[in-house]
Amino acid sequence: MPTGTVCIVKFVDEPLYQRIADDLRRRIARGDLPVGSALPSESQLCEQWAASRGPVRQALSALRAEGLIGGGRGRSPVVRTSQVPQPFETLLSFSHWARSLGRTPGQRTLEIARRPARQEVADALEIDEGDPIVDLVRLRLLDGRPTMIERTTFVESVGRLLFDFAFDPDSRSIYAYLADQGVDLSVARHVFDAVAADPTDASLLEVPEGAPLLRERRRAGSASGEPFEYSDDRYRPDIVTFTIENAEQAHPSVGRAWRPTPADSTQTHPK
Amino acid sequence: MPTGTVCIVKFVDEPLYQRIADDLRRRIARGDLPVGSALPSESQLCEQWAASRGPVRQALSALRAEGLIGGGRGRSPVVRTSQVPQPFETLLSFSHWARSLGRTPGQRTLEIARRPARQEVADALEIDEGDPIVDLVRLRLLDGRPTMIERTTFVESVGRLLFDFAFDPDSRSIYAYLADQGVDLSVARHVFDAVAADPTDASLLEVPEGAPLLRERRRAGSASGEPFEYSDDRYRPDIVTFTIENAEQAHPSVGRAWRPTPADSTQTHPK
C-alpha cells in the first residue's frame, strides 16, 4: 500500500488485482465504458486504487486474455466488446441458451425410464454393458416450435435423482436441478455430425423422413474426468447452428446460434 | 539485469520472459521435462537465466495460460501435457489437419473461375453484389476416399494471386501459398449445420442423393476484421466430425476428428 493512504478495504481476502479487474469488467458490462472507448491509463488506475503498477497491469492482462480489451504499446487499452460469451453453460443447457437469446424454451418429456445400458452408452459412460442407467427423451421447443430431440442417458447414481425428488422435467433446467443436488458438472465433450431423420425424429420435429439433422453427441462429467451423462441430440438445421470463432492469437470461442428466418436457407452471416 | 553479471545475449530484441518461455516450451516438447514432472522452481530459473522473478513469473504465467503446466501456491509447477493442439490451423487447413493425423490428404480441383459475386457471398465478404470474385471448387480426399467438397470464394485482390502465380492447387496447401504472398489470415468464423446432398454432391462424394452432409460455412479474414474468404464445405459425416471440448474453468478447445471405421455409425467415443 502506498505511503500516506488510509486503508479502507472490505474484501481484503480478495486480491487487489482481482478487485480492479472485477470493477473494470462491471464498468464495461454496464456500458459505463462503451465499446471503442479508451480505458483509464495505468497511472490513472494506480491513483484511483492507490495501487502500484503491478496489480493494475495484472488486472489489465486478465481482461486482455478474456478478449475484453485491446491496445498496445503507447496506446491506451480500448474496449473491444462488452460481453464475453459463456461457452460452457451456453453449450450445455438448452434452456439457458434460449433464455440468453431472449427466446422462450419449452420441452415435452417423452420418456423417462430405467433400464440396462446398451453397448454404445456403456462405452461412453465407461461402465459395463447391462449396468443400470436412466434414459430421458425430451422434445425441446423454441418459441413453441419443435427444434431438437434429446436422448440423454445418465449413470444410475445421477439418474436416480430424477426420480427421487419431486422433479418436474418440464419446468426448469435439469442441470440447475442436478447442481443443487451436488452433482458437479465441469467438463464436456461435444461431437458434431449429420444424420438422416428416422421416422420418430421426422414426426416429432415435423420434417420429412430422411431430412438432414445436425447431431450433437455429448459426454459430460465431473472435474475428475468420470462421465455421468451421454446424450444424442438432433437439431433441425434450419433453426439451430453451431459456431466457432477462431483467431490466431486468441482462444477459440464456441457457441450455439439461432437462425431467425427458417424459410431462407442462404443467409445468416450476421455482421 | 542483476548486478555483477556479464551480459552476453544475442537476441536482445526478443524479451527475456519470452526467451524463458520458449526454452521451457522446447524442453517440454522434447521430452526433457516429461509429463508429470516438476519444473525448476522460480528461484532456480532466476539463477539459470540471471533474471529477477518478474520475467520468470511472466513466462510461467504464459505456459499456464496455454495449459502446458499446472500447480499452485506452495507447489512447484507440474507439466500437464507435452503438446497443445493448434486449433486455428487444424480447423482452417484440410491438408494440415490430415497430415497431423498421419493420413494423406488429396484434392481434385474441379473449377477455378472469376465471376461477379452472388448476393450471398457478397454479404459474407462485405462487398457489393456483382463485384468480381474468384470461385474455387475442390473435392478433398482422405487416403484417396472422397471426403469433402469445398466451394470457396475469394475477394478479387486475394483470388487474383491464384491465377498470377504458377500455382498448382493440387500440390500444396492454399493457405501456405497465400501466407507466402503476404496475405495475413488470422481470424475465422465457422458455422455448422446439416444439408441434404444435391445431385452434384452425391456423385462427387459417392453418397445417395439426399444423404445428410455436415456443412461448415467459413468466413476468414485479416486481423483487422476485413473478410477475404468465404467457403461452403460439405463433409461426409461418416468420415469427419467436429469436436468441442469444454471445461468450466478453461478455454474450450476445438478440433476436427476423423472417424476410422466408416461402416459403423454408432461408435467413436475414443478414449
Place this chain on the structure above:
DNA sequence: GGGGTCCACTTGTCATGACAAGTAGCCTCG
C-alpha cells in the same frame, strides 16, 4: 497550409525487496 520535428504521455520490460500463504518433510512428544 503542408510537412517535419520534438516532446509529453503511454505501455512494455526488468530489477529489487518485502511479506503472506500454502506445502511437505522432519522432528518431537505423548
Place this chain on the structure above:
DNA sequence: CGAGGCTACTTGTCATGACAAGTGGACCCC
C-alpha cells in the same frame, strides 16, 4: 509408533524505481 507441531521452501501478491519503445499531438519552419 502415530499425531501433532515446527520449519524450510515454494508460490502469490504488492510496492518502488528505472529505462526502452511506441503514439499522438502541439509546434515550428518552409
